[in-house]
Amino acid sequence: MTLLLRCRTLLLLLCMSALLARSAAAAEAVHTFEADSMARIIASHAGKPFVVMVWSLDCEYCAASFATLAQLKRDKRLAVVTIATDRADDPDSVAAIRAKLAASSLSTETWAFGDAPPERLRHAIDARWRGEMPRSYWYGADGAMRSHSGVINGSVAERMMPQ
Numbered sequence: 812m813t814l815l816l817r818c819r820t821l822l823l824l825l826c827m828s829a830l831l832a833r834s835a836a837a838a839e840a841v842h843t844f845e846a847d848s849m850a851r852i853i854a855s856h857a858g859k860p861f862v863v864m865v866w867s868l869d870c871e872y873c874a875a876s877f878a879t880l881a882q883l884k885r886d887k888r889l890a891v892v893t894i895a896t897d898r899a900d901d902p903d904s905v906a907a908i909r910a911k912l913a914a915s916s917l918s919t920e921t922w923a924f925g926d927a928p929p930e931r932l933r934h935a936i937d938a939r940w941r942g943e944m945p946r947s948y949w950y951g952a953d954g955a956m957r958s959h960s961g962v963i964n965g966s967v968a969e970r971m972m973p974q
Contacts, residue, residue, distance in 0.1 A: 839909055843899040844922040846935045852892055852920075858952055860973035861890035864963070865936060865946040868897050868907050873945045876963035877915035883968055884917070891919045894936065896944070899923035949973055 842848070852863065864880060866873040883889045893912065897904040899922070908923060924932050933940055937958065940946055947959045951973035959971050 839912075839918065839921065841895075841899055841905045841908055842920075842922045843925040844894055844932060845925045846927055846931060848922060848925075849935050852922075853950070853954075856890055856892075856950065857954065859890060860952050861892060861950050862971075863892045863894060863936075863948040863950070865894045865896065865940075865948075866944055867895055868904065868911065870944045872962045874911065874915060876945045876947070877912065877917045879963045879965060879968050880919075881915055881917040883972070884919075887972070889972070891917065893917075893919045893921050895921070895923040896929060896933075897923050899925055947971070 849863075862880065862883070864873075864876060866876070880889075880891050884891050895904075895908050897908060899905065905923065908921065912919060912921065933942055937946075937948070940958075943960045945960075945962065947963055949957045949959065949971040955973075957971055959967060961967070963971075
């Protein structure tokens with residue numbers, strides 16, 4: 812009888828864990844990035860330092876940057892926003908975006924490109940940006956912004972970190 816009770820308890824705990832994991836994944840919403848989204852992101856973080864990283868699922872160099880950003884978020888309490896250039900209306904892409912970020916222990920405000928042409932959305936982020944990834948934008952509490960193309964490692968983060 813004790814074994815049956817233990818099995819039931821274990822089954823109940825597994826079910827609860829699955830439900831919690833599912834609700835946590837649902838809580839990590841992937842917002843649709845449109846032409847006006849960058850202005851909304853900047854406004855929502857006004858007065859606080861934050862970093863925006865633009866990436867894609869096929870970017871081989873982006874995962875290394877996620878690890879550095881996760882550490883900055885933990886150690887420096889820096890707000891991190893990610894914008895994937897993959898489509899927000901593709902359920903497989905959204906699932907892969909969540910999985911990539913989760914694999915790096917990076918919980919962020921997450922966006923993915925919407926219906927507008929990608930060139931228009933890239934222009935909305937930065938008119939001078941030509942699509943290289945990863946691309947990051949470092950904002951100080953005063954609103955000053957500095958951009959960086961390439962992997963974010965410790966030395967890049969130290970140099971780019973808003974004061």
